[in-house]
Amino acid sequence: MLDYTIKENALLNKVILVTGAGDGIGRQAAISYAEQGASVILLGKTVSKLEAVYDEIINAGYPEPAIIPLDLKGATEQHYIDMATTIEQQYQRLDGLLHNAGILTVLSPFEQIEQDSFDDVMQVNVKAPFLMTKALLPLMKKTSNSSIVFTSSGVGKKGRAYWGSYAISKFATEGMMETLSDELENTSVRVNAINPGATQTNMRARAYPGEDATLLKTPKQIIAPWLFLMADESADVTGQSIDAQPK
Numbered sequence: 190m191l192d193y194t195i196k197e198n199a200l201l202n203k204v205i206l207v208t209g210a211g212d213g214i215g216r217q218a219a220i221s222y223a224e225q226g227a228s229v230i231l232l233g234k235t236v237s238k239l240e241a242v243y244d245e246i247i248n249a250g251y252p253e254p255a256i257i258p259l260d261l262k263g264a265t266e267q268h269y270i271d272m273a274t275t276i277e278q279q280y281q282r283l284d285g286l287l288h289n290a291g292i293l294t295v296l297s298p299f300e301q302i303e304q305d306s307f308d309d310v311m312q313v314n315v316k317a318p319f320l321m322t323k324a325l326l327p328l329m330k331k332t333s334n335s336s337i338v339f340t341s342s343g344v345g346k347k348g349r350a351y352w353g354s355y356a357i358s359k360f361a362t363e364g365m366m367e368t369l370s371d372e373l374e375n376t377s378v379r380v381n382a383i384n385p386g387a388t389q390t391n392m393r394a395r396a397y398p399g400e401d402a403t404l405l406k407t408p409k410q411i412i413a414p415w416l417f418l419m420a421d422e423s424a425d426v427t428g429q430s431i432d433a434q435p436k
């Protein structure tokens with residue numbers, strides 16, 4: 190699936206929600222989904238970034254996206270319930286949900302992790318996808334073949350010194366994906382995760398300020414598994430944690 194080439198317009202008529210769609214990997218996923226015909230719902234914190242992605246999609250002649258400005262740090266369960274109602278009213282369906290938004294905060298020794306910083310990471314990386322999935326599942330179950338994709342990390346599979354809260358949150362992400370996939374085994378909803386690997390984005394630059402970022406793959410170069418998991422060809426794939434850049 191890493192060298193998967195999606196058929197033209199394979200996502201036509203699908204509605205796909207992408208969190209963190211204004212930047213990095215989420216931005217590329219949203220544009221690539223739209224390119225294949227999907228109506229993309231762009232969710233994120235910084236409205237100007239979402240608007241830039243919106244313009245890019247419109248200027249390319251792809252289906253008109255929608256924007257949901259939402260700071261996952263402050264969002265409550267009611268925000269997600271209201272969001273699910275709005276999506277159902279506007280589209281009557283949701284075929285794909287890409288949980289991509291994430292934060293890293295600072296890398297530090299375990300003893301120095303501030304409680305507030307730990308809470309922020311767990312809120313954005315774990316609790317937000319949990320509440321959003323919970324609210325959207327009834328709608329996704331109505332679609333004949335729908336896909337939830339979580340975003341993992343190498344440190345969500347093998348812990349690494351100083352990656353504290355972020356690594357813990359990504360282990361939780363893997364656990365949420367496996368639990369949900371097992372629970373939804375006999376439904377039309379499949380659940381998987383992708384670990385992007387080292388990718389040229391702002392988050393990576395903050396974690397490794399000294400490295401030559403031009404040596405890293407761009408989001409566009411690694412986007413194949415994100416497309417595969419939203420296309421009908423992956424209808425039978427569930428419970429998988431996919432490394433987009435295996436060593």
Ligand SMILES: NC(=O)c1ccc[n+]([C@@H]2O[C@H](COP(=O)([O-])OP(=O)(O)OC[C@H]3O[C@@H](n4cnc5c(N)ncnc54)[C@H](OP(=O)(O)O)[C@@H]3O)[C@@H](O)[C@H]2O)c1
Nearest residue numbers: 209212213214234235260261262290291387388390392393
């Ligand atoms: N890049 C890598 O090497 C790498 C490796 C492994 C895993 N990952 C994972 O891949 C995913 C995407 O990361 P990236 O590298 O593309 O990072 P990025 O460039 O920093 O983008 C993160 C996105 O998440 C959004 N976001 C952050 N906090 C948010 C909040 N409170 N509410 C709503 N949206 C929020 C950001 O919006 P704003 O720009 O508006 O803040 C941004 O669009 C993350 O889950 C990350 O953990 C990345």
